[in-house]
Structures are given as C-alpha cells and as structure tokens.
Amino acid sequence: MRFAFKTAPQHTTWDAMLEVWRAADDIEIFESGWTFDHFYPITNDHTGPCLEGWITLAALAQATRRVRLGTLVTGIHYRHPAVLANMAASLDIVSGGRLELGIGAGWNVEESGAYGIELGTPRQRSDRFEEACEVLVGLLSQETTTFKGSYFELTDARCSPKPVQRPHPPICVGGSGEKRTLRTAARFAQHWNFVGGTPEQFSHCREVLHQHCADVGRDPAEILLSSHVPFTGDPAQTAAVAAGLGEVGLELAIVTLRPPHTAAVLEPIATRLAELA
Numbered sequence: 195m196r197f198a199f200k201t202a203p204q205h206t207t208w209d210a211m212l213e214v215w216r217a218a219d220d221i222e223i224f225e226s227g228w229t230f231d232h233f234y235p236i237t238n239d240h241t242g243p244c245l246e247g248w249i250t251l252a253a254l255a256q257a258t259r260r261v262r263l264g265t266l267v268t269g270i271h272y273r274h275p276a277v278l279a280n281m282a283a284s285l286d287i288v289s290g291g292r293l294e295l296g297i298g299a300g301w302n303v304e305e306s307g308a309y310g311i312e313l314g315t316p317r318q319r320s321d322r323f324e325e326a327c328e329v330l331v332g333l334l335s336q337e338t339t340t341f342k343g344s345y346f347e348l349t350d351a352r353c354s355p356k357p358v359q360r361p362h363p364p365i366c367v368g369g370s371g372e373k374r375t376l377r378t379a380a381r382f383a384q385h386w387n388f389v390g391g392t393p394e395q396f397s398h399c400r401e402v403l404h405q406h407c408a409d410v411g412r413d414p415a416e417i418l419l420s421s422h423v424p425f426t427g428d429p430a431q432t433a434a435v436a437a438g439l440g441e442v443g444l445e446l447a448i449v450t451l452r453p454p455h456t457a458a459v460l461e462p463i464a465t466r467l468a469e470l471a
Contacts, residue, residue, distance in 0.1 A: 198446060199218055199227050200230070203250050206243070212254070216257060217460050224464065228294075234304060240304060247265045256288065268295075270299060279329065283333075283357040286363050297327070299323035320374035320378070325345050326346065328382075333351060334353060335362050338350045376399065380403060380417075388400075390423070400443055424449075429463045429467075436467065
C-alpha cells in the first residue's frame with residue numbers, strides 16, 4: 195500500500211499548512227499531498243476562513259521538491275475547463291511534473307448558491323462533467339481542440355505550453371456515483387478516489403468501477419484506487435482503517451489531517467503506516 199496526506203485549507207493558516215507540507219516533503223512514505231477546492235469550510239462552521247485551493251497548491255509546489263500534489267477534488271462547475279486546463283498545464287510545469295489533476299462533478303449547494311454559480315441537477319452535473327473531461331484531455335494532449343457539446347464549445351482551441359507529464363497529468367476522478375461518476379472515471383481517469391466509508395462500501399464501488407471499465411474496454415489495472423482515511427488523533431487507529439481498506443484492494447491511503455494543522459503529527463502517523471507498506 196502507498197500513502198499520502200491531505201490538508202484541507204479550512205480553519206487554518208497558511209503558515210500552518212506550509213509547515214506540514216515542508217515536513218511531509220522530507221518523510222518518504224508520503225508520496226503525495228492534497229488540498230481541496232472549496233470556498234467555504236465544509237465543517238459544521240461554514241463561516242470560518244478557507245484558503246483557495248489552487249493558489250495554495252501553486253505556492254506549495256514551490257515550497258516542496260518531491261511530493262506530488264493535487265486537489266481532492268476540483269468542482270468542474272467553478273471554472274471553465276479551458277481555463278482549468280491552462281491552470282493545470284502551468285502548475286505541472288511550475289512543479290516539475292508533479293501535478294495530479296483531481297476533478298469532480300461538484301456538489302456544494304451552499305457556496306455555489308452564495309456565489310451565483312450554477313450547480314444544476316445531478317444529471318446536468320454529470321453531463322457537464324463528462325464534457326469537461328473531454329475538453330481537458332483534448333487541450334492538455336492535442337495541439338488544437340475543437341469540441342461542441344451542450345455545455346462547452348471550443349474551436350481550434352490551444353493550450354500552450356503543454357504540461358511536463360504526457361499525454362497529460364494523471365486525472366483523478368473523485369466520487370462514488372455508480373451510474374455516472376464511476377463510468378466517467380472508467381473512461382477518463384488514471385486515478386479514482388473514494389471519498390471514504392467502510393471496506394464493504396469501497397469494495398462495492400470498486401466492483402462497479404471495474405464493470406464500467408469492462409463496458410468501455412478499459413483495463414481496470416490502469417486506474418489507481420485511493421480513499422480518504424481520517425486522522426482523528428490516534429495514529430494506530432488511522433493505520434487500522436487503512437489496513438482494512440487495503441484488504442479489499444485499496445492502493446493509496448490519503449490521510450486527512452484535521453485543522454488546526456501541525457507537522458508534529460506526521461512522524462507518528464508515518465511510523466504506523468510504515469508497518470503496512
């Protein structure tokens with residue numbers, strides 16, 4: 195099993211996040227670090243501070259040298275996929291080819307409504323997400339992209355310079371919707387992220403994903419399987435949760451650190467996780 199960490203940039207400070215990422219960059223067992231893409235905290239208190247995910251990710255790329263980095267996940271309705279493609283290409287270059295492109299259909303009604311950003315029905319979100327994946331792959335991997343869908347239209351569109359990673363940074367699709375999200379992951383993803391839950395729930399979603407892969411002629415082994423694993427203060431408990439998921443096929447455990455963030459928790463967590471590697 196492989197391991198990563200996540201610092202949701204909510205109810206925290208930039209200095210605290212920076213300390214965690216710099217420390218984690220020196221702990222080899224953590225192969226990647228993740229933020230999220232929200233504008234309001236997604237805790238019980240939605241009124242607290244929340245740093246913007248992509249800006250902080252770019253800064254963290256310059257503050258680290260080794261760990262891969264991404265958002266879990268970018269709500270596709272927040273940014274036109276052509277804008278997001280250019281952001282991703284630039285950040286992949288800035289980071290020296292370390293970007294993981296985490297994307298999802300979007301779900302947060304509160305912040306979408308507050309900002310007047312159309313979220314849409316579940317079907318509309320899924321339709322828009324599939325179109326956005328096509329746009330992203332085209333712009334990041336082709337010289338020009340022409341696309342006409344219900345939500346997006348591009349004509350001989352360019353994204354230059356291209357990312358370091360070719361044909362494009364790994365796409366991580368987050369979510370567990372069985373009919374649409376997992377089908378989209380089967381079509382486009384190199385990495386699927388399970389938001390979190392029991393081993394039985396993870397195993398069920400994995401089997402649904404594999405069936406979608408069979409339907410579209412995709413080898414499921416091409417898709418990395420990850421899950422959020424919460425750190426609640428006890429490194430042994432965190433390792434036990436990861437181990438349970440590992441028994442049913444989890445490949446990458448992403449340990450979610452609660453704010454306020456502190457680097458002091460990393461070494462005890464790493465010591466326990468090393469027993470599972």
